Amino acid sequence: MSKGEWEKAVLSFSKAINLNPQLVESYALRAEAYLQLCDFASAAQNLRKATLLAPYQSQYMERLCFVLYLQGQCLFEQQSYMKALDLFTQASELQPYKPSYRFRSIACLLAMKRYQECLQMVTKELKQDSNPDVYILRARLYNYFLKPNQCYQDLRRAVTLKPRHPEATTLLEKLLAQARKAREEAVVLALKGNLEDSLIRINCAIENSPMDPSYYLFSKENLSSLSCLTLGKSLNLVCLSFLICKMS
Template sequence: MDNEQKAEEQSLFPTAVSEEELEEARSKSSFKQLFSSSKIFLAPGEKRPPRPELQMSLITQSKAAQHYTDGTEAMGKSQYEKAVICFSKAITLQPQQTGLYVSQAEAYLQLCDFQSAAACYKRAGLLEPGACGPRLAFVYYLQGQCLFDRGLFLEALEAFSKAAEVKPGCRAHEVRSLACLTAAGHHADCLKQVNDWMLSDGPTSDLYVLRARLLKLLNQTSRCYRDVKSALALSPRCPQAAALLLQLQEAGEEAT
């Protein structure tokens, strides 16, 4: 083909591809077929394809977020069993998200499944140490109270003891533990606990009355009487101490 013919073709077909461009395209196509799976063999200027693991991560996050939303909506509708399932699915996809365990724990709590709720709060606590301590102690406290109401005093004692371990220094947990010991008939253990309180916190009229009642159960009448008098000395108008003193006086009159 002479130069005149080429000029005519270019004027007729201005978008025609040159032989050099065709050859370059063939070269790129062969290059891509050979090394399409390797990032280091990409043709110059060619963009890298999206990383599959990044795409999977986005899909996982999106699906977990949808399960969390479904669980939250179920909680709002008091569908707590459904909420537990939804949060469980989200946790399977995103096991490092503390909030998912907390949400599931709250759903279990609404179902009065204290053991499962505590387990969820423990897992959350492993991810963020100390973040869920007060709530976990509250779960144990509720569990202990339910067990106490059912007459399972030793099981209740275990739950209250766990609450005291999670939240040390809380007198409410210690008092409930004392109530469990008393109901179970472990009066000597109760007396030891009250003595420890009096040493650490100092004597009060309430502690004197509490110890007096325990001493009365243990048939230690003289010591009981002294504690009642000590309670009235600190608080002359203490109704509990006055009532206990009256009981002791009536018992004494009957004995004579």
């Protein structure tokens, strides 16, 4: 049908509704005509009416959520992320058992760089269902918030669920490389006698690769050396104080 024919269809269904406002099918058919004209708001309005008149007929609710999703996706592609988020949220509230709407909301939050809210939503999703891709998404968010330990744990969970997941493997290798680099820097600093900064760098290595025992051993040795150095300084101060007292 042409645009003009769909417009005529809208008028016809409107006349039918005026004659009988309780005729559910007329609202549903008018919604379809509006949808063909890309008038998503009017389509959604008519489907809401159909849903109110016939709540027991699930197909109207199903169609309403699809229209909200479709309109939201169009707005998302136009970079109207806030409006898209509102529509995806509406669809999610109407059908909370469908995670696809929530994931579109997460995509909107990511696009708007609202990472903290995104992290909260992703964490809620993982409480309901363990999914390797969602673990990887949360790992990336943890990496953004400079939380390598949590990032590592989520990547390990993703690999456990899907052992050869390419993205998880790549990100894990990146973390392990960061850990190795931090350890090398810690060694150089320790050789220079800069034990405090060396300890900071080895702790960074541990956060990026918490399953490597060699990093903990190096950290323990650093702590022992630092404790001895601190004790030595304290003893020197005590001796100096004693000498000053004797002189006076």
